[in-house]
Amino acid sequence: MPTTTTESIYTNLITALEDRGLRKTAARAAVTSRIETTGKAFTAEQLCIDLPQVGRATVYRTIRHLVDAGALCKLQILDGAPMYSIARVEHHHHKICSRCGAVGEFQHSTVERVMRSLEKEIDGDIIGHRMEIFITCSQCIADSRTGESSVG
Amino acid sequence: MPTTTTESIYTNLITALEDRGLRKTAARAAVTSRIETTGKAFTAEQLCIDLPQVGRATVYRTIRHLVDAGALCKLQILDGAPMYSIARVEHHHHKICSRCGAVGEFQHSTVERVMRSLEKEIDGDIIGHRMEIFITCSQCIADSRTGESSVG
DNA sequence: ATGCTAATTGATATCAAGTATCAATACTGA
DNA sequence: TCAGTATTGATACTTGATATCAATTAGCAT
Missing domain, CATH: 3.30.1490.190 (Ferric-uptake regulator, C-terminal dimerisarion domain)
Known part of the structure; x- marks a missing residue:
């Protein structure tokens, strides 16, 4: 769930995953870390390109988990792939x-x-x-x- | 352009196409007619199924023209294909x-x-x-x- | 009406985004 | 340590949509 804390984005995202009973793994750490450093809205495909060491399926799965957890917003900006942005407030x-x-x-x-x-x-x-x-x-x-x- | 007139939806859609310098063809008539009789929002894929006699490419192209003309609204209802609804007012x-x-x-x-x-x-x-x-x-x-x- | 020409069509191939499969691997708890 | 479960990621597949291009057709001029 989105919170407005002084924690890093990375920590919030990882916590969102752990709160759903998901393990903290290297792949998920890489994805969330990248989301933090990117800072702005991104597409799933962009994350895949940025993280060649992480499998496509895993990138998509992790994003889905984060959206389900409410930590990311899925944005349909007509035409093209949806973008994801970090949910900072409720x-x-x-x-x-x-x-x-x-x-x-x-x-x-x-x-x-x-x-x-x-x-x-x-x-x-x-x-x-x-x-x-x-x-x-x-x-x-x-x-x-x-x-x-x-x-x- | 969307107008609130007493004309039929079909006529409005055809006019929208003609206003863009597009010809009135049997395929376009079939697509617009189907949109009228359907009455509610639809997906491109649904139109293709409903109109097996019209090629997929043509269905997609006609929808695109109608959206460009402002006669249809493209709606991204998160997940799945976009839906199109008739634009009745500005x-x-x-x-x-x-x-x-x-x-x-x-x-x-x-x-x-x-x-x-x-x-x-x-x-x-x-x-x-x-x-x-x-x-x-x-x-x-x-x-x-x-x-x-x-x-x- | 006839023919010309550009617009249109639609079968097909292709692309793009995303999911399903599943064997291999990595955790975790006893 | 070991068993059992979660996770991974290569790959194949699905879905939605566009590009290609030869064949067809609408609309115009005559």
Whole structure:
């Protein structure tokens, strides 16, 4: 489960796995460590490339465990493979730079309030919601002014 | 482009294609007609099965044209193939029954207002957003009470 | 109506993402 | 140590979707 602690991302991810009764192994350590050092959102395929010493199946399995544990968010950014970002806080939404792909989190109480008011209008029971905002991040705005690119 | 007219869905879809300079062909008529009669959200694969006389490539291509034209919405409902729903109004969000998969649209002015207020907090320029709410629709609630299922 | 030409089609091959299989290996607890 | 279970990873497979390209067709000009 996502927590906001002073622990390292690595420790949180490993703990998330152990809490599910999974062993701490070299492969899982490599995957979680890489997720920490990458820092930003990533695709499963990217992790496989970054960790040639870990089998594809294991990379995918570990990601799945982490998503199931709530330690990673799976993000479908239309077209292409889903991206995964570290879940830092319990409930949040994502802001995605459509230029460089950077993914950030945000929380906004009004969104939650909107959900409650929608409850009256919607025909059925609301069981969850998801929201993404697409942005051009300040870095990309700056880069476009100087003609650079920081994608990657 | 999505419009709220008294025209049939079929006519709107065909018009959307023609507006892009695409020809009206038997294959495209079959695809759009099927989308109309299906009525609800569908997957590309489902359309292929429903229309064995139309080639897979053509089904996928026609869907892509319709999405590009804004006549269909592509919905990533985590895991599995994307679903497509008919875009009836300009800007809207989706409500998805996680029991039966029915997809509906809704508009809510507060969501748009939230976006404007977020604009100040977010580091960068907001260029769009997406919101989905997951529900159990009233039909499924009713069915679960009588032990039935209306999936399909 | 006829023919021209570019758009379209669809069988097929291919690609890409992800999962299933399963023998080999690594832990863990007694 | 040993038995038993969890884990790994090479490989094959599945699924969703796109690329190729020869054959066909729509729409236009005449």
